[in-house]
Amino acid sequence: MAPYASDDRTTAEPAGDPGPGRRRAARYVVPVTVMGVAAATIGLVPAIASSGDPDLPDITAAQLIEKIAKSDVEQLSGTVKVTTDLGLPDLGGLESSLTSGALGQGGDGSSADPSAKLTELASGTHTLRVAADGPERQKLSLLDGSDEYSLIHNGKNVWGYDSKSNEVFHGTVDEPAGDRGEHQPPATPKDFAEEALKSVDDTTSVTVDGTAQVAGRDAYKLVVKPRQSGSTVGAISIAVDHETGLPLKFTLTPASGGAAVVDVGFTKVSFDRPAASTFDFTPPKGAKVTEEGALEKEAERHAGKDSERPGKAPKSEEDLGKGLDGMKVLGEGWNSVATFDTGGPGLPAGGTGSDLDGFLGSLGDRVKGDFGTGTVFSTRLVNALITEDGTVYVGAVTKDHLVKTADGAK
Template structure:
């Protein structure tokens, strides 16, 4: 979770690729600045209910991190509870914008499209059912009363199914060498995030073992990660690590400002037995509306073309915004790292984001000034973003003052 502050290593590149993948990234632009880190954190590790403090052999922080790195769990099933409190207002308007204007679909997109549906995890409390059988088969189901949304990856096929609307999304992924994740796969195996935990062990980070816990009926160690630097919005990260397998079972992130956790994600039930092969089978229900991923891309392109002809609207496409993301740079080091990129538009990004989204962003913004000029800061309890008057974005898990300092230093 913590940034890698080593001077001799290049910061991780943003997950943006040319073509459709870049256009998908461009759809979010500002929403990503206020929700992206939380979304990534949700992917990190499931959070938990703990009971009792089991008596386990002593272990050092270095040994525990090594145990995580060596974990080879690829098969599991269980129930996960996710609670996210970024301090955002009701996301109803934002979700509407994301599934229409911000997604470039003009309201004609599929409610089963995972790029829209999974934004619900950025706020509130949710229950998930998860299952995995290696890098080629995963399933995640988001439960909402009697309704259910499922995202299934089985080989080359990716299916999203929204039972409430009876809509289906279908996409495909290329085979990934070495078990790497494809574009649509649910974010990561435990080992993926263990590697990120290892990157946190540098001179900007304090890492300690803080006793034991029982998570989803399993004995676990508690690893606590804290920034040594001032200016970060992160107070502490606590990870419960399974004593037997080395797999992270619980993730809790508390903010430097105090109060409830920003993200609390964890297993309430877990099994490391191989799920039945039928778990990952999916056939669209009879009568369900099926939308192919390529159709959504064409809708986005048509919508972008219409926007370019609208009076008073700059002919700025999602492709152009994607080029800005391609030029993303990282300023600073460690927990005070700030990502910056140029949206290609003056002020707030245009490109058909819609009035609902504009109103949402305006409700969060604070005007700031500095050597960089003037701009607007959008704040949450974890991630803050500064958008300057010339359309440059600075975003990170840092305070408002740290963002302004980064923008000043970049000029």
């Protein structure tokens, strides 16, 4: 089926301002960590996998984005398939160790803590079961063979349960999940679409490219592409349910082509209200239960031990956050680059012959410019430059554009 509308950029204002409808719809599922900076800079494969090409009324890109914004779905259940391929190097378990260290748990944290457990979605293919009944009740389960990890929000309580270790995490919230700043990374096509549509401006092409059928539902295909050169983003494709306006599928590929970087879509979906018992949870007999505050105290205890070691300077969260407080954004649109000072010495410039130098050299590319010397670390979507003096430049841009931006900042 031919596209319904060519380039249509009259939607920049509603896409940039989520409005009550979009904020309301965003509450329907417990968020999960899939990836960080890539969430707002997504791409597409040209055609969404479908089992049909439904004949739907013509619609413009502006009307379709407005349809997404007005979507008020709050009750649903279904299955979501998530595939992520950032092209990260195989660090042989080092990644999980670094994650544990970054959380300050020193290996003593709970395996049911969502901030650690759900980082598994950053790579590979995973199946999720989701259910929601308004802003107060959501459940997400990560399936892994016979094992299952569930994250449940019911009223003021948030429960995480890891069946493999029989461990439970418990926390509380004062506001609905959709209104809270923490634990809010994307998990479903709706979450990703909301972030992606914030990028719609004069640097962006927006079209409607026919129809598809996703999870047995008829949908329109919205395509968003950067106009600028220098971005690693290819385009965005979002399958939008023609009845409810809910995004059903979302696919990301880089400008370099190849397999999708992120592919998130419903394989089954129902808009019936889930049974109230879906959101009930009682810790199983014999399960180890960890309260949210206990993890914070454990992190503080390990931070105190580190500060007592010879040659170890104490570092508080405030110290580590100083660089991010001074973050600046260089450039505009899809070519935006974030930069901040870590407050540390940065990375060695190379040529020292040390084991660390060799390890870093195997992971990144040494570069030089007006900014000095540094190392560029690359994924299929995001490039990051860390200079010898501790300055970081990161964006969904090519390595050449990143180095050029760093040169221009000096």
